[in-house]
Amino acid sequence: RLLACSIAPLRYLGPSLALFLSLHLTPFPVYSTSAFSRLEKVGIRHPPTVPFIGNLLFFRQGFWENHKKLINEYGPLCGYYIGRRMYVVVSEPEMIQQILVKDFGNFTNRMTLGLVSKPVVDSILCLRDERWKDVRSLLTPAFSAAKMKEGVLGRAREKGHSEGRKEAQRGTKTPTQEIYCIFNYIVCASFLMTPLINQACDVLLSNLKIYADSGTAFDIQRCYGCFTLDVVASVAFGTQVDSQKNPDNVFIKNCRRFFEFSVFRPIIMLTIAFPFIMIPLLRILPNKNQDQLNGFFINTIKNMIALRDQQNANERRRDFLQLMLDARSSVSYVGMEHFDIVNQADVSIQESDKALAKKVQKTLTEDEIVGQAFIFLLAGYETTTNALSFATYLLATNPECQEKLLQGVDKFFRKHDVPSYQNVHELPYLDMVIAETLRMYPPAFRFTREASKDCTVMGQRIPAGAIVETAVGHLHHNPEFWPEPEKFIPERFTTEAKQQRHPFAYLPFGAGPRSCIGMRLGVLEIKMALLHILQNFKFETCPKTQIPLQLKSEATLGPKNGVYIKIVSR
Numbered sequence: 001r002l003l004a005c006s007i008a009p010l011r012y013l014g015p016s017l018a019l020f021l022s023l024h025l026t027p028f029p030v031y032s033t034s035a036f037s038r039l040e041k042v043g044i045r046h047p048p049t050v051p052f053i054g055n056l057l058f059f060r061q062g063f064w065e066n067h068k069k070l071i072n073e074y075g076p077l078c079g080y081y082i083g084r085r086m087y088v089v090v091s092e093p094e095m096i097q098q099i100l101v102k103d104f105g106n107f108t109n110r111m112t113l114g115l116v117s118k119p120v121v122d123s124i125l126c127l128r129d130e131r132w133k134d135v136r137s138l139l140t141p142a143f144s145a146a147k148m149k150e151g152v153l154g155r156a157r158e159k160g161h162s163e164g165r166k167e168a169q170r171g172t173k174t175p176t177q178e179i180y181c182i183f184n185y186i187v188c189a190s191f192l193m194t195p196l197i198n199q200a201c202d203v204l205l206s207n208l209k210i211y212a213d214s215g216t217a218f219d220i221q222r223c224y225g226c227f228t229l230d231v232v233a234s235v236a237f238g239t240q241v242d243s244q245k246n247p248d249n250v251f252i253k254n255c256r257r258f259f260e261f262s263v264f265r266p267i268i269m270l271t272i273a274f275p276f277i278m279i280p281l282l283r284i285l286p287n288k289n290q291d292q293l294n295g296f297f298i299n300t301i302k303n304m305i306a307l308r309d310q311q312n313a314n315e316r317r318r319d320f321l322q323l324m325l326d327a328r329s330s331v332s333y334v335g336m337e338h339f340d341i342v343n344q345a346d347v348s349i350q351e352s353d354k355a356l357a358k359k360v361q362k363t364l365t366e367d368e369i370v371g372q373a374f375i376f377l378l379a380g381y382e383t384t385t386n387a388l389s390f391a392t393y394l395l396a397t398n399p400e401c402q403e404k405l406l407q408g409v410d411k412f413f414r415k416h417d418v419p420s421y422q423n424v425h426e427l428p429y430l431d432m433v434i435a436e437t438l439r440m441y442p443p444a445f446r447f448t449r450e451a452s453k454d455c456t457v458m459g460q461r462i463p464a465g466a467i468v469e470t471a472v473g474h475l476h477h478n479p480e481f482w483p484e485p486e487k488f489i490p491e492r493f494t495t496e497a498k499q500q501r502h503p504f505a506y507l508p509f510g511a512g513p514r515s516c517i518g519m520r521l522g523v524l525e526i527k528m529a530l531l532h533i534l535q536n537f538k539f540e541t542c543p544k545t546q547i548p549l550q551l552k553s554e555a556t557l558g559p560k561n562g563v564y565i566k567i568v569s570r
């Protein structure tokens with residue numbers, strides 16, 4: 001949600017108010033347009049601007065379609081203004097690679113949103129520069145792959161996670177032993193989430209069975225929303241809940257309030273036009289609703305932390321919250337070269353003694369732990385729910401692909417009783433279906449970096465403070481890389497096909513050190529849910545299924561009106 005938070009104002013935009021502002025605030029003629037010459041100065045084309053609000057109206061129907069329109073009209077490197085803020089849109093793989101990876105030092109941060117308050121402001125999504133680097137370093141092991149050799153795995157099981165870390169903290173180990181301790185940590189982290197996700201899958205299945213038995217059409221996106229929320233509650237907040245059956249549970253109610261939370265429209269508009277007055281003003285004005293909501297989450301997690309600290313190590317629930325508590329003070333520093341989970345850079349942690357040998361005492365404060373628990377809600381909830389909904393829509397409308405997938409699922413269950421972190425890798429066609437779903441409908445379809453200094457990227461000048469935005473949707477539908485881009489063809493993702501494409505032509509999880517830290521967890525959740533469902537049911541379209549699917553693209557890309565389908569028992 002925060003990744004595209006700048007879009008939120010569009011939701012509240014009243015065209016009449018925009019007109020009012022542009023007509024009545026013209027006593028400030030210089031201020032109203034003075035920011036709008038900066039793109040032109042560096043030769044970047046953009047749509048005509050409206051005083052005070054820039055190109056906000058250009059995107060009033062969302063960003064998905066209008067990104068395409070913008071790039072088609074103004075070229076593959078173009079720009080726009082939201083209020084006084086300048087955006088540079090990049091859509092070519094080479095340039096994207098340069099910004100996300102090669103020039104990362106100058107493009108480390110996402111854009112700031114002056115209005116964000118605690119606990120969100122402490123989350124890794126919002127952190128900047130050195131503090132971001134420290135927190136990412138502490139969190140990276142918790143999200144890493146368990147690509148372990150059998151010996152290490154055995155040792156991890158034998159020694160146990162917390163014992164290994166305690167030894168590391170006592171500093172009594174040789175560098176090689178220390179690496180083993182880090183492995184323990186990684187191994188435990190990856191395996192721990194699987195049973196928690198399996199539990200949430202069982203709840204999802206029992207809820208879906210009701211629709212299969214009755215044969216009625218229903219909106220499966222709602223069920224996926226509940227499933228993902230159950231996972232968030234379980235892994236990040238240490239709370240077991242069936243949100244579909246218990247919509248009145250206080251945690252669930254507050255999560256929903258968190259997403260429904262809206263700011264009074266004119267205030268948003270005024271903030272865009274006059275950020276230097278509005279942001280400080282809003283920071284000091286009391287906001288009872290927001291404070292209550294933030295207070296609820298902060299207290300829930302703080303109470304949970306107090307409880308965990310009182311428990312013996314073996315009584316503690318092994319979830320993400322616990323992993324963070326264990327990582328509160330770390331003696332070893334995972335270097336930035338291992339941050340890029342999308343490109344498997346974390347896997348080589350095992351080979352790099354150098355990075356691990358660098359010992360630094362880093363700590364997470366209690367506020368920061370609360371902030372990190374929020375990343376599941378902020379970055380993981382909508383993205384995963386939407387990805388599952390899109391995959392379902394595409395399988396229901398492409399029955400031949402679904403049939404092929406069902407054969408793979410049946411073969412899988414002839415060999416395994418329960419899906420786990422290790423065995424879900426044995427489903428190549430499922431991997432391809434998910435990859436193609438995220439190509440056609442990338443939930444996080446635009447993400448940003450802020451230029452910290454004036455720079456030149458591949459001959460293009462980019463001024464300090466510009467927000468560089470990657471147009472993932474446009475990239476994923478560019479026929480140069482994806483022939484017949486509107487067709488669902490999972491075979492685009494065979495190993496051979498992938499090798500022939502530019503690696504930066506496909507970016508559903510971003511790239512470089514600031515790429516999605518939760519990619520493996522998100523994909524694991526999607527795979528486990530689809531596997532469990534397709535073992536028991538198959539998806540069918542019905543007269544209520546909207547074909548083609550209408551989309552909304554305010555914060556994330558999602559189905560506009562849900563995904564209505566039928567499920568049939570197998």
Ligand code: HEM
Pocket residue numbers: 003124125126136375376379380381383384387442443444445447448507508509510511512513514515516517518519521522523
């Ligand atoms: C299908 C599911 C998901 C998709 C498509 C997705 C996509 C993305 C994208 C595109 C970014 C921006 C990358 C960049 O700026 O280069 C991102 C960042 C991030 N995602 Fe995900 N994500 C998903 C699931 C998750 C989950 C489950 C988590 C949970 C914990 C998560 C946590 C994060 C965090 C913390 C960041 C910011 C990392 C940083 O700033 O260092 N994501 N995600």
